[in-house]
Amino acid sequence: MYEFGYPGGFGFSLFGLMSTVIPLVVIGGILFIVIRGLSTWMSNNAAELRQDEVTVISKRMEVWGGSNNSSAHTSYYITFELSSGERVEFGVSGTQYGSCREGETGLLAYQGSRFKGFQPRATAAATASVAERSQEQPAQPVQSKPRQEPFRPQKISNRSAEHYNWGASCDGWHLVKGDDLSVIHERMPGKTEEVRHYHTRARQFFFVLSGEASLEVDGTRLVLREQEGAEVPPGVWHQMKNExxxxxxxLVISTPPTRGDRIETE
Structure with missing residues (x-):
């Protein structure tokens, strides 16, 4: 009466055991993740909202997905050193990631393991100074300072603008080329694309004048047709394509301009 005395019986019993254990392990893992996430959420809600003078120690990104025709996504993280010397890392948005610099000091707001915001020291000091002045004296009417030299508006077009070539036979015309604003008219022939990249400081807006473009923003593909546009904040990977x-x-509108502010994918 030896139950596993022949190969067929042993294999059948082993298969039955595995078909029972594996679903239990999977369900247990899912329950563990859900319970842990719920516990962290409740702990953060119960935690005190704190503010501390900190220093930005390091920044990192994690790209996940992007295989088997799935979209790629990027997660952003910043490590801060608290006034006590303790170092903590928070997940942040692409905008916050792009606006922070390593070595920068400022005021961090957080609740448990939840990032609430970071204000650089210069911005925080300016905000506090304005608040103090508003309490000390009544607000004075704002008077515009007369221009020393009158502004003379000028028309500009592709025929008169500074022209340059880029990529595979692509054209660009500088319509506005200032220290705080850049407006460029670009043309991409069929089946061309630019290199995937991001800007550490510049915020951009793409607006299609004619044709159809494909703009990939942090793993999300947007189809922009005539008279449609999309914004790309600093620190976010993107790529313009003509499929x-x-x-x-x-049009590519950037503030501040992107000169020397471009990080390309490896």
């Missing part, structure tokens, strides 16, 4: 055969023309 069609005809040309696409669009």
């Amino acid at each position: 069609r055969f005809d040309d696409v023309e669009f």
Whole structure:
């Protein structure tokens, strides 16, 4: 009466055991993740909202997904050193990631393990100074300072603007080329694309004038048709593509300008 005395019986019993254990392990793992996430959420809600003078120690990104035709996504993290010397890392948005610099000091707001905001020292000091002055004296009417030299508006077009070539036979015209603002008219022939990249400081807006463009922003693909546009904040990976055969023309508006402010993918 030896139950596992022949190979068929042993294999059948082992298969039955595994088909019972594996689903239990999977369900147990899912329950563990849900319970741990709920516990962290409740702990953060119960924690005191704190503020501390900190220093930005390091920044890092994690790219996940992007295989088997799935979209890629990027997670952003910043490590701060508290006034006590303790170092803590928080997950942040792409905008906050792009606006912070390593070595920068400022005021960190957090609740448990939940990041609430970071205000650089210069901005925090300016805000406090304005608040103090508003309490000390009544607000004075704002008077515009007369210009020493009158502004003379000028028309500009692709025929008169500074022209340059980039990528694979792509064109660009500098419509506005200032220290705080850049407006560029670009043309991409069919089946061309730029290198995937991000900017550490510049915020950009892409606006299609004619044709159709594909703009990938942090793993999300946007199809921009004529008279449509999209914003890209600093610190967010993006790539403009022309997947069609005809040309696409669009405006790229950047503030501040992107000169020396471009990080390309490896």
